[in-house]
Amino acid sequence: MDFKVVFIDDNLDVNEPIVQNVRKHYKNADxxxxxxxxxxxxxxxxxxxxxxxxVFLDWNFSGLPTKGIDILKEIRKKTSLLYVIMMSANPVTSFPAQSVIDMMNEENFFFLDRSQDIDVTFGLIDKIQKNWVTRFDCILEQWLINHPECSDKIAFRTSDQTITWRKILEELRKQSTIGKSFEKMVNQFYIYQFTENSEANE
Known part of the structure; x- marks a missing residue:
């Protein structure tokens, strides 16, 4: 399977229409x-x-103090790269103002009105898949799938540790200091290379 679709909702099970529609529409999804x-x-x-x-995340869990925004914040403590789609059958105007502000300030986040047609859900998934095509961690992931023999090869060394390509992918997904530093280093390198090649061709 190319990607996982996770539903966190106290009113859903695997046989619900939204889950089954995703299954039928995306054959490559777990x-x-x-x-x-x-x-x-x-x-x-x-x-x-x-x-x-x-991750499809319900806004409200019946009988529980936990809200969807609380789960989102816990996810963001570990990674800012994971795509989260908050779901609710209620209008956003019914949410506490601070919760709305918190959601608006999140990266890689979408809101889904549960009353909308299933095509809206498909549209969000399609948009995310397009974003994956250009995202550095996803490009590296695909490269490692195509070159599994390179997963445990050394990508670079620091003063106190050796980092493999598999570890780099993990650190990128966590958005750790190592992951962010490596992505910045790669971006700077390619900007330099493009600049040098451009000047050489003038």
Whole structure:
């Protein structure tokens, strides 16, 4: 499977229309991860943080103090790269103002009105898939899939540790200091290379 689709919603199960529609429309998606308990869903997401994944997250969990925004914040403590789609059948205007502000300030985040047609859901997934094509961690992931023999080869060394390509992907997904530094270094290198090549061709 190319990517995981995770549903964290106390009113959903694997046979619900939205889950089955995703299954039918995206043959390359692992859609089987549906969690009614938000903590169990969060644990699964954090345990699989190195996977290419989209999380559909319910705004409100009946009878629980935990809100979708709380789960989102816990995810963001570990990574800013993971795409999260917050779902609700209620209008955003019914949410507390601070929660709306918190959502608006998040990266890689979408809101889904549950009353909308399923094509809106497909549109969000399609948009995310297009973003994956150009994202550095996804490009590296695909390269390692095509070249598995390189996964444990050394990418670079620091003063106190040796970093493999597999480890680089993990650090990129976590958006750790190492991951961010490596991505910055690669971007600077290619900007330099393009500049040098451009000047050489003038």
């Amino acid at each position: 859609y089987s991860h549906v969690f009614k308990n938000p903590q169990e869903g969060l644990d699964f997401v954090l345990e699989n943080i190195n996977s290419r994944m989209i």
